[in-house]
């Protein structure tokens with residue numbers, strides 16, 4: 001059974017990211033895989049302090065104790081990641097950047113520490129709802145996110161970027177229904 005880590009980086013509980021990650025979690029579970037879901041707005045992940053402790057032999061990953069501590073083994077052992085991050089000022093929202101900065105603990109690790117074994121060949125589905133911007137202009141942001149997740153074993157990234165999504169999720173909205181189908185297809189790609 002594959003384990004898929006699903007992250008929602010939007011601050012909006014009933015936003016498009018929340019609805020899409022929930023649909024994708026259902027698709028993952030329906031395929032017989034395990035979906036482990038976190039809304040980053042509900043947990044405490046503080047910025048990297050650049051303390052350098054993660055480069056010391058006796059420190060596994062990151063010395064800072066907050067909710068990222070429980071994330072580290074999950075990031076390591078999962079088989080794929082679905083990350084929804086709305087576009088804010090042309091990039092990911094602040095909490096998403098804080099989150100990936102904490103991957104520094106995985107970067108150039110002390111390879112002789114057993115906890116530093118990172119599973120490779122993971123897929124990342126980058127789901128990026130946006131407002132008025134051109135979705136094609138944000139593809140580099142999705143690929144940037146894939147590059148950051150490379151640190152935790154992601155080798156392939158596919159994006160789902162859709163604009164006109166400033167309003168909260170509405171099940172009756174035709175545009176959103178079509179988007180839901182695309183999201184489920186992308187979830188199927190992550191677990192295949």
Ligand SMILES: Cc1cc2nc3c(=O)[nH]c(=O)nc-3n(C[C@H](O)[C@H](O)[C@H](O)COP(=O)(O)O)c2cc1C
Pocket residue numbers: 010011012014015016017018086087088089090091129130131132133134163165166167168169
């Ligand atoms: C602070 C802020 C900055 C934003 N910047 C952009 C932007 O640069 N380009 C864009 O197309 N949409 C932008 N938006 C719109 C959001 O990307 C859009 O509403 C998105 O669908 C929100 O996702 P959510 O429903 O998952 O919260 C911005 C919204 C906020 C709150």
